[in-house]
Structure formats: structure tokens, C-alpha cells
Amino acid sequence: MAEQTPWYSSFLANFSPRVREKLLSAAQQFEYKAGQDLFHEGDPSLYLFIVKTGHVAVELHVPSKGRRTILTASAGDVFGWSALVEPRIETASARAVEDATVYATKGGELMDLCREDPQLGFELYRALAEVIMARLIASRLQLLDVFAVA
Amino acid sequence: MAAGLPRVSASVVVPKASLQKVFDNLRASGFTLVGPTVREGTVVLEEIAGLEDLPLGWTDTQEPGSYRLQRTRQPEYFGFAVGPHSWKSFLHPPRLKLFSVEKNNGDWTLRAAEEHAPAYAFIGVRACDLHAIEVQDRVFMGGEFRDPHYARRREQIFVLAVNCGKASATCFCASLKTGPKVRGAFDLALTELPEVFVIEVGSEVGSEALRDTSWESATAFDLGRAAQAVQRAERQIERQLRTDDLPKVLYDNLDHPHWDQVAARCLSCANCTQVCPTCFCTTVEDASNLKGTAAERTRVWDSCFVLDFSHVHGGNMRPSIRARYRQWLTHKLASWLDQFGTLGCVGCGRCITWCPVGIDLTEEMEALREKATP
Amino acid sequence: MSLAFSMPEPRMVHDPMLPERAVIEAIKPEAYGISTFFLRLADPAEAAAYAFLPGQFNMLYLPGAGEIAISVSSDPGEPRLLGHTVRYAGNVTRTLGRLKVGHGVGLRGPFGNPWPMGEAAGKDLVIVAGGIGLAPLRPVILSVLRRRDAYGRVVLLYGARTPADLLYTDEFARWQEGNIDVHVTVDLGDERWKGLVGVVPQLFYRIRVDPKRTLIMTCGPEIMMRFVIYEALARRIAKESIYLSMERNMKCAVGFCGHCQFGPTFICKQGPVLKYSSIEPFFGKEDF
Numbered sequence: 001m002a003e004q005t006p007w008y009s010s011f012l013a014n015f016s017p018r019v020r021e022k023l024l025s026a027a028q029q030f031e032y033k034a035g036q037d038l039f040h041e042g043d044p045s046l047y048l049f050i051v052k053t054g055h056v057a058v059e060l061h062v063p064s065k066g067r068r069t070i071l072t073a074s075a076g077d078v079f080g081w082s083a084l085v086e087p088r089i090e091t092a093s094a095r096a097v098e099d100a101t102v103y104a105t106k107g108g109e110l111m112d113l114c115r116e117d118p119q120l121g122f123e124l125y126r127a128l129a130e131v132i133m134a135r136l137i138a139s140r141l142q143l144l145d146v147f148a149v150a
Numbered sequence: 151m152a153a154g155l156p157r158v159s160a161s162v163v164v165p166k167a168s169l170q171k172v173f174d175n176l177r178a179s180g181f182t183l184v185g186p187t188v189r190e191g192t193v194v195l196e197e198i199a200g201l202e203d204l205p206l207g208w209t210d211t212q213e214p215g216s217y218r219l220q221r222t223r224q225p226e227y228f229g230f231a232v233g234p235h236s237w238k239s240f241l242h243p244p245r246l247k248l249f250s251v252e253k254n255n256g257d258w259t260l261r262a263a264e265e266h267a268p269a270y271a272f273i274g275v276r277a278c279d280l281h282a283i284e285v286q287d288r289v290f291m292g293g294e295f296r297d298p299h300y301a302r303r304r305e306q307i308f309v310l311a312v313n314c315g316k317a318s319a320t321c322f323c324a325s326l327k328t329g330p331k332v333r334g335a336f337d338l339a340l341t342e343l344p345e346v347f348v349i350e351v352g353s354e355v356g357s358e359a360l361r362d363t364s365w366e367s368a369t370a371f372d373l374g375r376a377a378q379a380v381q382r383a384e385r386q387i388e389r390q391l392r393t394d395d396l397p398k399v400l401y402d403n404l405d406h407p408h409w410d411q412v413a414a415r416c417l418s419c420a421n422c423t424q425v426c427p428t429c430f431c432t433t434v435e436d437a438s439n440l441k442g443t444a445a446e447r448t449r450v451w452d453s454c455f456v457l458d459f460s461h462v463h464g465g466n467m468r469p470s471i472r473a474r475y476r477q478w479l480t481h482k483l484a485s486w487l488d489q490f491g492t493l494g495c496v497g498c499g500r501c502i503t504w505c506p507v508g509i510d511l512t513e514e515m516e517a518l519r520e521k522a523t524p
Numbered sequence: 525m526s527l528a529f530s531m532p533e534p535r536m537v538h539d540p541m542l543p544e545r546a547v548i549e550a551i552k553p554e555a556y557g558i559s560t561f562f563l564r565l566a567d568p569a570e571a572a573a574y575a576f577l578p579g580q581f582n583m584l585y586l587p588g589a590g591e592i593a594i595s596v597s598s599d600p601g602e603p604r605l606l607g608h609t610v611r612y613a614g615n616v617t618r619t620l621g622r623l624k625v626g627h628g629v630g631l632r633g634p635f636g637n638p639w640p641m642g643e644a645a646g647k648d649l650v651i652v653a654g655g656i657g658l659a660p661l662r663p664v665i666l667s668v669l670r671r672r673d674a675y676g677r678v679v680l681l682y683g684a685r686t687p688a689d690l691l692y693t694d695e696f697a698r699w700q701e702g703n704i705d706v707h708v709t710v711d712l713g714d715e716r717w718k719g720l721v722g723v724v725p726q727l728f729y730r731i732r733v734d735p736k737r738t739l740i741m742t743c744g745p746e747i748m749m750r751f752v753i754y755e756a757l758a759r760r761i762a763k764e765s766i767y768l769s770m771e772r773n774m775k776c777a778v779g780f781c782g783h784c785q786f787g788p789t790f791i792c793k794q795g796p797v798l799k800y801s802s803i804e805p806f807f808g809k810e811d812f
Binding site for chain 1: 405460462464465467469
């Protein structure tokens with residue numbers, strides 16, 4: 001699956017071709033209609049997701065205030081890495097904002113792949129560390145509420 | 151003609167006109183009669199004086215979102231199913247003053263409101279409604295705390311129950327085993343036949359109420375006809391509510407997509423909670439005079455469909471109709487079981503009839519069971 | 525002559541909705557918009573009979589304004605003077621805020637299921653509080669200090685939005701001296717703040733817990749408690765060893781008004797302190 005599709009350019013861009021191939025063949029494709037929930041906070045976290053097309057919002061619901069979107073993931077973005085981190089429970093909910101197609105790989109399978117294939121494990125966790133770092137920087141800036149007037 | 155009074159648990163027959171004597175006996179014993187009467191095209195529950203107030207010759211046609219009364223050929227006093235009122239208005243009043251307060255110089259004294267609760271004789275309690283009273287007994291008197299207002303009214307009630315001879319389209323007591331035959335603590339239970347009432351005596355006070363009514367012991371033939379009348383009502387029941395998978399099916403399907411569908415229809419108007427004979431939620435209202443020297447606290451009926459029912463600092467915990475409808479149905483058919491050991495629903499069908507958009511909880515449950523999480 | 529219906533025993537006649545009179549003995553400002561009102565029951569017999577357990581609450585009544593549920597935040601060993609830490613948020617609390625020492629309020633209580641002090645004996649305690657959530661946990665801390673040797677390691681993880689929102693800061697040193705490991709954080713620091721900055725659940729990364737002997741007691745915004753539970757479960761603490769104090773709209777506090785229901789749980793009767801394992805199917809469910 002070596003197409004040059006747009007989503008290809010993000011998360012998996014820096015993987016070696018062999019590892020990329022292996023990861024993609026372990027993945028299933030799911031389709032969601034706009035407004036459909038992918039998972040709820042508190043659900044067992046089963047899949048690592050990569051968005052192929054469309055937009056997915058990652059949300060937390062605040063009692064009496066409703067759902068707040070923490071971030072949005074679109075083509076090439078990864079989310080759902082709690083599938084790889086104990087206690088493997090979703091820490092947020094996810095909902096398709098538009099019709100979306102996602103690649104989903106079972107967390108358990110990924111862990112097995114990492115154990116069997118250390119090179120794959122290294123590349124995967126390196127890529128994840130970069131994504132998480134970027135998200136953390138973004139979260140800090142969101143926290144600072146830099147656009148607040150007072 | 152038998153002398154004296156029938157013993158408790160006996161069955162007797164009386165000519166229909168003798169029911170007036172039963173009413174007179176009850177009134178002479180100090181009871182205030184409350185029973186069905188026709189007003190504004192509906193059978194309501196009000197204080198009644200005698201037989202002439204009963205809906206003789208009236209029958210009802212009920213459908214989701216629809217209630218109509220029609221004249222009927224048969225001269226029956228109880229030829230209808232339940233109307234919008236239930237006995238809870240008399241046991242658990244819609245407005246109840248709790249206390250008043252007088253303030254002076256930053257200190258204050260409290261005066262509990264005096265209660266003037268008459269001893270009611272409930273005339274015409276159907277099987278479902280008798281169950282509903284027992285359900286509310288558990289809510290208000292079965293736990294660590296007791297509601298003294300409910301208890302004070304409850305222990306004085308005379309129950310003249312009526313076995314239904316006709317069911318309406320929205321009734322579903324049979325599947326919940328709450329009717330149509332009356333079971334429970336009644337003082338008298340009558341079944342209406344064309345010329346007579348067959349009456350089962352449930353208590354000493356019930357027996358006493360039959361004094362001078364020309365009662366005779368019921369024959370096997372009378373009892374057979376009475377049983378047939380009740381069976382006829384049971385055969386007329388169309389709807390049913392499955393209960394073997396409660397509360398689990400509701401607890402396991404709080405995110406079922408069907409909640410969105412019923413929420414799109416529900417107006418959150420709270421009609422269902424008002425007509426429901428078991429719904430018990432209340433709130434309190436505080437009022438004071440302009441000078442601030444006197445204040446009052448009143449308990450009033452409330453509904454989980456009201457937005458502010460779930461108000462907490464900063465907002466409401468159930469801001470959507472979806473959340474509120476889910477709360478009502480889950481409480482009625484699931485949580486209630488864990489809280490009080492019975493279902494909250496008695497199959498009276500009022501919520502179906504009086505819902506402006508005709509939401510039928512028996513249908514909603516079937517929809518939730520489809521593609522439910524097992 | 526008897527009716528068919530007979531009243532079940534016991535025949536309680538007292539109306540649980542009638543408040544007792546209580547007098548404001550002292551008002552202590554605690555943080556921005558938050559004060560503790562110290563109340564003494566006016567009737568000496570009532571005052572002598574009143575006792576509460578950590579985590580329980582009273583209904584405070586202001587004639588003409590309304591009633592609010594407030595946890596008791598003072599020492600259960602000193603029940604003559606009852607502390608109620610109140611945030612000025614709505615109509616009733618603001619009316620309370622205009623009262624002075626010597627003024628009277630109404631009081632009903634104590635109500636509710638308390639923190640499991642008995643079960644905590646001999647265990648390590650991790651007390652996790654956010655904002656005004658420290659108020660119902662303060663009686664736990666004071667009880668622990670009274671009998672420190674009855675408990676194992678005791679840790680307090682506490683945070684608020686800003687330094688000005690922190691409660692009971694003048695007591696932290698005494699608690700630390702009583703061998704309670706106190707960690708304090710804020711979401712947003714300022715130039716004077718030299719302490720930790722970060723959300724409360726992150727404080728778990730500063731401590732080590734032995735899941736076989738640790739009990740969690742937590743109170744704060746519900747979303748904070750969701751993530752406290754997440755961190756506790758990640759450290760293999762059993763669901764049965766996690767206790768949280770929940771809050772819902774309350775009108776009666778005795779299980780009749782129906783407002784405080786959370787699934788089958790009446791927060792006023794089975795709660796406000798609840799074992800996580802007993803509410804797990806419902807906790808965190810959106811708009812439930």
C-alpha cells in the first residue's frame with residue numbers, strides 16, 4: 001500500500017517502508033458518519049487510530065457544561081494511544097465531526113508486534129513520542145488562555 | 151336476608167342502589183368520600199356526595215395522546231378505566247405547607263404547619279392504583295426516614311376498590327401482575343354486574359360499612375359472573391411490558407442510540423410525571439413578606455423533566471431532553487427496583503394516554519431491546 | 525375496629541424537614557469568595573445530642589431564601605461548634621454571606637454516608653482534594669491527627685485553580701508536622717507562588733503507593749475525580765478501595781424529593797461518600 005495519498009504525509013511519514021507496510025497490514029478500516037461516536041471516556045481502550053479521511057473531535061464532557069473539544073484529528077493524525085498505555089482505558093470521548101474513515105489497529109496486537117519486532121517498536125514509540133510532545137506543547141498554550149482579555 | 155354484618159373475607163351481593171347506603175355509613179363514621187366524577191369531559195377524582203356523582207353510563211376510549219368519554223348503553227357506574235387523576239393527590243398533596251417562621255432582630259422562631267387531613271374513603275380504587283399506593287408506601291414509609299404527612303393521611307384511608315370489567319387500550323397491568331383483579335389491602339372490593347355489585351369484605355371497617363345494605367352472601371353463580379367480568383377486562387388488554395430483564399437492560403444501554411429518537415419527540419412537558427400514580431418528586435418554595443419578618447416553606451410537586459431539577463452551581467446536570475427522558479424511564483423501570491424492591495410502574499397507562507405526542511413506554515422498551523447490549 | 529391497612533413499625537412522628545435553630549458564633553474568611561461559618565445549635569439539648577462523622581453534611585436554612593447542603597468541615601471531636609465552609613455562589617449562599625456573628629440560621633442534620641474511617645484503619649491513606657472539595661475531607665485529616673498511629677502512610681494531594689483559592693493554608697504546616705505528607709498544586713500560578721503548578725491528578729506522580737494497602741478518599745470537581753480514579757486504577761488500586769464524595773441538587777436530604785438521585789443511588793442517603801465500585805457503571809456517563 002505505497003500510494004501517495006494525502007493522509008500518508010503525517011504520522012507514518014518517517015517510518016521505514018518495511019515498518020510502515022507491516023503496521024498498515026495490521027490495521028482495519030472503520031467508517032463513521034458525521035455525529036457518530038467512536039468511543040466514550042471510560043471505555044476499554046482497544047484501538048490506536050489514524051484518521052484517513054474526515055475529522056474526529058476528541059472531547060471531554062464537563063458535568064453541567066457539556067462536551068468540550070480538546071483537539072481535532074484529521075487526515076494523517078493519530079489518536080487513541082491509551083490503547084498502548086496501562087490501564088488501557090479511554091481518557092476522553094471521540095466523535096466524528098464529518099464523515100470519517102479511520103485506520104484502527106488493536107492495541108494488543110501492536111504490543112505483540114513491538115515485542116517481536118524491536119525495530120517496529122522503536123519507530124512506533126518514537127513517532128508517538130513526537131506526537132505527544134507536540135500535543136503537550138499545544139495543551140500548555142491552551143491552558144495559558146493566551147487570548148484572554150484580563 | 152342475612153342479619154348483622156358479613157365477616158371479613160366473605161363475598162356478598164348488594165343491589166346497586168345500596169351502594170348509597172355504604173356511602174352514608176362511611177360518612178356517618180367520619181370519612182370524606184373521594185371518587186370518580188365527570189368534569190370537563192374527563193373522569194376525575196373529587197369529593198363526592200353519593201351515587202348521583204358517579205359517572206353512570208360513561209365509558210372512555212384511550213389511545214396514546216388521546217382521551218375521550220362517550221355515553222354508553224349499559225348503566226354502569228364504573229364502566230371506564232383510570233383518568234388523569236390518581237390517589238396520590240390525596241396522600242401526597244401537590245402543595246403542602248411545611249412551616250412558617252417569624253423573624254426579629256436576626257433571630258427567629260419556627261411554627262410547624264398544622265395538618266388538617268381528613269379521613270378519606272377512596273371510592274373506586276382500581277387494582278393498578280392500589281398497587282401504586284403500596285409502591286408509594288414503600289417510598290415514604292419503608293426507609294430510614296418516614297414522611298409524617300404521608301403517614302398521617304395513609305393510616306386513615308378507607309379503600310373501596312373496584313375490579314375492572316373493562317380495560318382501555320393503554321392499560322398493561324396484566325403483564326406487570328398488578329391487575330385487573332384487585333390484590334392487596336382493601337377494605338371492600340366490588341365487581342360490577344348488570345344488576346348487583348359483588349363485594350369482597352377486606353376488613354372490619356369494610357364489613358361495618360355494609361350495615362343495612364340488604365346484603366346477601368354471594369352464590370357460586372355470582373362469584374362466577376364476577377370472575378368472568380374481570381377475565382373479560384384481562385382479555386381486552388393489548389399492551390404489555392416485559393420485565394424479566396430489568397433493571398439490567400436499562401443499566402447496560404444508557405448510550406443506546408434510541409434515546410436520541412425518543413428525545414426528538416419528547417417535549418419535556420412533565421405530563422407523564424403528573425399523571426403517574428407513583429412519581430413522587432418534590433421541591434420546596436420559600437416565600438417571605440416584604441419586610442422580611444415572616445417566611446414560609448412549602449413543599450410542591452416537581453418533575454425530573456423540569457430543567458432545573460438537576461441544577462448545580464454553574465449549570466444543570468441533565469441539560470438535554472435526552473438525558474431527562476432517560477432519567478425518567480431508567481428510574482421508573484430500573485433504579486426503582488434497586489431502591490424500593492418493586493418497579494415504579496403499575497401498568498395504568500396514564501403516561502401513554504396523557505403524553506401530548508403519544509410516547510408509549512412499552513414501545514420504547516422494545517425499541518431499546520433491539521440491538522441492545524446484552 | 526381495624527382498617528385493612530396497618531401502619532408499619534416504627535412509628536416515627538418527627539418531621540425531618542423541620543430545622544433547628546443555630547447561631548453563628550464566628551465567620552472565618554478562607555479564600556477568595558469562601559468563608560467558614562461556625563454554628564452552635566441554640567437548644568442546649570440539641571447541641572449536646574448532635575454528633576457527626578467525617579463526610580456528613582447539614583442542610584442550612586435561611587428563612588425566605590432557601591436551604592443548602594453544606595459539608596461539616598470542622599473537627600468531629602468538637603461537635604459543639606460546627607464549621608461549614610461555604611462558597612458564595614447563588615442566592616442562598618449570598619444571603620448567608622450578609623449575616624453576622626450572633627445571627628440565627630436553620631440547621632437540619634447530620635445527613636449522609638461518611639468517609640470509611642473504620643476501613644481506613646491500618647491502611648495507607650491518599651486523600652485527594654480539589655478546590656472546596658478539601659472541606660468535607662478536613663474532618664478526616666483532623667481525625668487522623670487525633671489517632672495518627674491507627675493509620676499507615678497518610679498523604680494529602682490538594683490543588684485549586686489559583687493560590688488565592690487554596691483553603692486552610694495556615695494549617696498545612698501543622699498537618700505536615702502530624703506526619704501527613706502534604707502536596708499542594710495550582711492550575712495557574714502567579715509571581716509569588718513558589719509551589720507546584722499542574723493539575724491535581726498529576727500529583728500522583730510525586731508519590732509511591734502500595735496498591736495492596738492503599739485507600740483513596742477524593743472530593744472535588746467531578747471531572748477531576750474522574751482522572752483521580754484513572755490514576756488510582758493505573759496504579760492497580762482496587763475499585764473497592766476508592767471512595768469519592770459526590771454532589772447533586774438536594775431539596776430534602778432524606779430521600780423523598782428525588783433530586784439527588786444518581787442512578788439507583790440517593791446521594792443524600794447512600795452518599796455523599798460512595799465506594800467507586802458501587803457506582804462504576806454510571807460514574808462518568810455523560811449527562812446522567
